[in-house]
Amino acid sequence: MPFLRKTGPNVVSASAGAGLKPQHYHDVLEKSPESKTDISWFEVHTENYMGAGGPPHFYLEKIRQDYPISMHGVGLSLGSAEGLDLAHLHGIKAAVERYQPSLVSEHISWSITDGVYLNDLIPIPYTAESLQIICDNIDHMQNFLGRKILVENPSSYLQYTSSNQEEPDFINEMLGQTGCGLLLDVNNVFVSCQNHGWDAHDYISRFRPETVEEIHLAGHAVKKFGKKKILIDDHGSNISRDVWDLYDFTLSLMGNKPTLIEWDNNIPSFKTLEQEAARANIWLDKHKTILARVETYGALA
Numbered sequence: 001m002p003f004l005r006k007t008g009p010n011v012v013s014a015s016a017g018a019g020l021k022p023q024h025y026h027d028v029l030e031k032s033p034e035s036k037t038d039i040s041w042f043e044v045h046t047e048n049y050m051g052a053g054g055p056p057h058f059y060l061e062k063i064r065q066d067y068p069i070s071m072h073g074v075g076l077s078l079g080s081a082e083g084l085d086l087a088h089l090h091g092i093k094a095a096v097e098r099y100q101p102s103l104v105s106e107h108i109s110w111s112i113t114d115g116v117y118l119n120d121l122i123p124i125p126y127t128a129e130s131l132q133i134i135c136d137n138i139d140h141m142q143n144f145l146g147r148k149i150l151v152e153n154p155s156s157y158l159q160y161t162s163s164n165q166e167e168p169d170f171i172n173e174m175l176g177q178t179g180c181g182l183l184l185d186v187n188n189v190f191v192s193c194q195n196h197g198w199d200a201h202d203y204i205s206r207f208r209p210e211t212v213e214e215i216h217l218a219g220h221a222v223k224k225f226g227k228k229k230i231l232i233d234d235h236g237s238n239i240s241r242d243v244w245d246l247y248d249f250t251l252s253l254m255g256n257k258p259t260l261i262e263w264d265n266n267i268p269s270f271k272t273l274e275q276e277a278a279r280a281n282i283w284l285d286k287h288k289t290i291l292a293r294v295e296t297y298g299a300l301a
Contacts, residue, residue: 009041009068012102012214014256015284016277017041017070019263025059027270028067038277041102043260046073049099050091060099070103070214070260071096072183075117078137078151079110079124089144096145103214103258105150105183106141108134108171125160126170131177138178150181150213155188155220155233157195167192168206175211182207184254185216186247187239187262191231200246209254217247217280218262236265239276244283251287259284 020028020042031037042063049056049071063069076088096104109121124130142149153171165173175182184207193200219237223230239261251257261276 009066010100010102012041012068012070012258014258015040016259016261016280017043018261018273018277020044020060020063020069021263021267022056022059023267024270024273025063028063029059037274038281039261039274041068041070041258043070043072043262046071046092046095046104047075049095057098064099068102069099070105070258071099071101072152073104073106074121075111076106076141077110077112078106078108078141079122079130079134080112080137081110081133082112082114084137084140085112089141092141093145096147103150103183104145104147105152105214107152108154108174121154123154123156123160126163126165126167131165131170131173135174135177138174138180142178142180148180150183151175152183152185152216153188153192155185155191157230157232159196167198168203172206172208172211181213182211183214183216184212184250184257185218186250187216187218187220187243188233190240190243190246191220191233194229194231201249204246204250205253207254212254212257215247215250215254215257215259216262217243217259217276218264234265235262238272239279244279247280248283248286251283255291256284256287 016038018039044060049060073092076084076092107121108124110124111118111120111122124134138149138151151174153167171182189200189203192198193203217239218233218235219239221232221234221236223232259280261273261280263273
């Protein structure tokens with residue numbers, strides 16, 4: 001298998017990036033490195049680049065020469081009690097070695113049972129037993145890849161009656177035991193908190209800034225079932241005003257972090273992604289300015 005030379009940009013900065021879609025390959029390549037817009041890095045779903053060749057590799061290899069990337073897995077099933085699928089893990093490792101991404105991430109969920117892959121990211125119960133299972137699987141993945149990974153908080157619609165820990169506490173335990181980082185999906189926080197009646201500000205406040213290494217932003221849908229309203233994390237629309245406000249709050253606590261615009265359904269024009277990234281950069285610039293002022297006044301005090 002041909003491997004990309006370790007050249008070109010390789011650090012995802014605390015700026016806005018976007019999920020790379022085949023519909024936008026040409027839009028990205030038509031922009032010269034000198035005319036990069038508000039999108040300064042791209043994230044790809046690892047599974048889309050686990051094949052030996054073909055158009056996905058042709059385009060990503062070109063784009064990777066000018067942009068740093070992160071790789072975000074959606075199918076390893078870190079929460080599976082059966083352990084990790086070694087063939088899948090080998091595929092992830094080959095893709096990581098090929099493209100040398102700045103960040104590698106997966107989900108706090110499960111999606112495989114008895115060799116059957118479910119097309120969903122199913123939340124896990126928050127118990128001591130499931131904590132040990134996912135920690136063992138994270139350790140396995142990190143040791144196999146020889147690098148630290150990030151894990152993403154889930155969006156959820158129902159809760160397990162067997163859970164005896166609150167979600168942020170469970171995640172913090174997991175981060176502490178494995179040394180992995182957190183990919184904090186602000187839209188997922190908003191969706192889950194709205195669905196379960198949790199306090200989104202309290203949820204985010206429980207994490208230490210140094211554990212958060214990437215942020216995701218996305219749109220969600222609102223569905224009504226009689227008098228019941230459910231938010232669905234569908235990544236198919238613009239980011240809502242409420243999520244932008246929660247992102248502002250998140251940056252005020254965590255500092256500036258690499259921030260991804262996710263859009264996986266109803267794929268818009270590349271221009272729309274650029275506009276959403278520009279909005280994220282406005283918030284990032286705001287907090288960068290605030291921090292600079294605080295540091296200046298602190299030095300003068």
